[in-house]
Amino acid sequence: MTHFHRVVYDCYRRLGRSFPWRETDDPYEIFVSEMMLQQTPVQRVMGKYEEFLKHFPIVQKLAEADLSSVLKVWSGIGYNRRALYLRNAARKICEIHGGTIPSSLKALLNLPGVGQSTAGALLNFAFRIPTPFVETNIRRAITHFFQIPGETRDGEILSLVDATMDRKNPRTWFYALMDYGASLRRRPEKGEKKEHRHEPFRGSRREKRGKVLRALLSLGELTLEELERETGEERSQLTPLLRDMVEEGLLKQKGEFFLVGE
DNA sequence: AACACGGGGCT
DNA sequence: AGCCCAGTGTT
Numbered sequence: 525m526t527h528f529h530r531v532v533y534d535c536y537r538r539l540g541r542s543f544p545w546r547e548t549d550d551p552y553e554i555f556v557s558e559m560m561l562q563q564t565p566v567q568r569v570m571g572k573y574e575e576f577l578k579h580f581p582i583v584q585k586l587a588e589a590d591l592s593s594v595l596k597v598w599s600g601i602g603y604n605r606r607a608l609y610l611r612n613a614a615r616k617i618c619e620i621h622g623g624t625i626p627s628s629l630k631a632l633l634n635l636p637g638v639g640q641s642t643a644g645a646l647l648n649f650a651f652r653i654p655t656p657f658v659e660t661n662i663r664r665a666i667t668h669f670f671q672i673p674g675e676t677r678d679g680e681i682l683s684l685v686d687a688t689m690d691r692k693n694p695r696t697w698f699y700a701l702m703d704y705g706a707s708l709r710r711r712p713e714k715g716e717k718k719e720h721r722h723e724p725f726r727g728s729r730r731e732k733r734g735k736v737l738r739a740l741l742s743l744g745e746l747t748l749e750e751l752e753r754e755t756g757e758e759r760s761q762l763t764p765l766l767r768d769m770v771e772e773g774l775l776k777q778k779g780e781f782f783l784v785g786e
Numbered sequence: 787a788a789c790a791c792g793g794g795g796c797t
Numbered sequence: 798a799g800c801c802c803a804g805t806g807t808t
Contacts, residue, residue: 561803568794569803602792609805639805659803702803709801722791724798730792 528669528688535707536700541566544573546699551625551650552583558642558649559610564602572601583623586614591774592784596741604737608773608786609637627651645698654694656686661705662698668708732757732765737784740775745783 543566545557556576560569576597580586586594591611598607613635617625625646626632632643644657658681666681667674690697725731732755739754740746748766752759766782769775773786 558803563791563802563804565794565802567802600793602794603804605791606805637805641804645803661803706803722800725793726798728792730790734792 526688529690531669532665532697532700532704535704536696539707540700540703541706543570545649549650551627551646553577554650555583555613555625555646556580556610558645559606559613559637560601562603562606562637562642568601572597580614583614583617583625586611587618591786592741595737595784599738599741604734605772605774606637609635612636613638625650627653629655648694648698652695654689654691654697656682656689657698658682658685659702661702663705664708665701665705668705729765732761733769736762736765736769736782737774740782740784745778745781747780748782751782 543557545554548554557569557573560573560576579593579597580589589611591608594607594611595604598604601607616635617623621631626635627647627650629643629647632638632646633640638646641657641659644655645659647653647655648657658678662685663678663681666672666684667676670684672680685701689701735755735757736751739751743750743754746754748759748762751757751762751766755762766775766777770777770782774784775782776785
């Protein structure tokens with residue numbers, strides 16, 4: 525038990541957070557939470573998580589689901605392509621792994637939408653296999669405590685995570701470490717890495733994509749003309765955007781109609 | 787290494 | 798209007 529451990533665990537006792545996905549041991553339920561939490565505030569996930577599991581309680585149900593039904597529940601969380609990744613990951617889990625969430629890093633990384641961070645989180649939280657990983661709260665926790673520059677490479681952060689993690693209690697340790705990191709928001713160190721800045725959301729291509737998706741989810745299938753009217757966007761803006769969304773598998777085109785699904 | 791990808795809440 | 802927030806896939 526080092527000083528670092530004492531600080532982190534002490535913080536956890538004082539202001540550790542409780543979430544539905546921290547109460548379950550079901551790897552599928554934890555998997556869903558990790559996919560939702562990518563680049564998404566915890567508070568927002570809280571509002572959708574239980575509803576999502578009510579609609580898709582087990583991985584087989586999600587695997588069978590139409591993309592439109594998944595996106596209807598997902599809508600509002602953001603980064604809609606993650607819903608497609610998640611549904612497709614569920615299919616792959618059913619086809620290749622017999623409906624069991626895989627517990628090896630290699631197999632997890634082969635699932636769509638699962639990278640180093642999500643795979644690491646899953647191994648620790650769902651399977652209690654101690655696995656170093658880096659995400660924003662862990663980065664903040666490590667750079668703050670060890671007083672290293674915010675621009676420090678993930679590789680170096682990762683080796684510090686590896687060197688300091690509590691291998692006997694991986695799940696609790698990473699909850700504690702992430703909560704410690706979360707408690708440090710709002711008072712960044714001098715050299716804190718500036719998260720790459722976004723364009724304004726208003727008027728952005730992202731916003732247009734969101735409008736298109738919402739229109740198609742609520743009205744079914746629409747022509748280009750109808751989409752122009754429903755979203756209030758110009759055809760010249762809509763056309764390339766629709767082509768990309770079809771390409772990504774978010775939308776499908778049947779004749780002159782566009783609809784949600786791949 | 788740089789980009790694209792949502793959207794709600796807060797100041 | 799600008800900033801923040803449990804990353805991943807593509808180019």
